Amino acid sequence: MKVLSKLALAAVVLLLFAGLLYGHTKKPWPVPAAAKARKNPVAATAESLATGAKLFQRNCAVCHGETGDGKGPWQNILTTQPSDFADAHMMAEHTDGELFWKISTGREQMPAFEKKLSEQKRWQLVNYLRTFARSKGKK
Ligand code: HEC
Numbered sequence: 537m538k539v540l541s542k543l544a545l546a547a548v549v550l551l552l553f554a555g556l557l558y559g560h561t562k563k564p565w566p567v568p569a570a571a572k573a574r575k576n577p578v579a580a581t582a583e584s585l586a587t588g589a590k591l592f593q594r595n596c597a598v599c600h601g602e603t604g605d606g607k608g609p610w611q612n613i614l615t616t617q618p619s620d621f622a623d624a625h626m627m628a629e630h631t632d633g634e635l636f637w638k639i640s641t642g643r644e645q646m647p648a649f650e651k652k653l654s655e656q657k658r659w660q661l662v663n664y665l666r667t668f669a670r671s672k673g674k675k
Contacts, residue, residue, distance in 0.1 A: 574633035588664025
């Protein structure tokens, strides 16, 4: 093989590898300011959190994991790592409005739940997502 074609092959392999790595790292996901500022109208009562937990296990756990750590059974077939809701730092960077917006609109492998779950249910999920980082912090 000529040196040049060897180099070309190496470049292709490198590009593929970089693409794979890129797919696993988080791309910035900007949220419109108005969505960010939206206040959560649903109080995090025990009853509402229990509903949130059920909704989460039914709709989200396959990817995000039962404990919200992003290690659900589907994590290996996804090219983007589902977010880890037990990561207190990541969660602190999100307002309730931002989480609600991302759940509603989705992106690529994160499905949009706007038409699948009512607003009330999506806010209940936001409240439930908050419990993962809190319970981890207590350990
Ligand atoms: C098919 C797999 C899948 C399902 C089901 C799923 N998600 Fe996701 N979710 C993802 C992936 C992958 C990402 C990362 C998306 C990205 O960064 O492009 C994500 C990201 C998110 C984010 C954004 C967090 C961040 O890091 O910015 C939130 C919030 C979220 N998911 C909530 C939910 C909720 C709530 C449900 C259930 C109602 C759910 N997801 C169901 C795969 C899934």
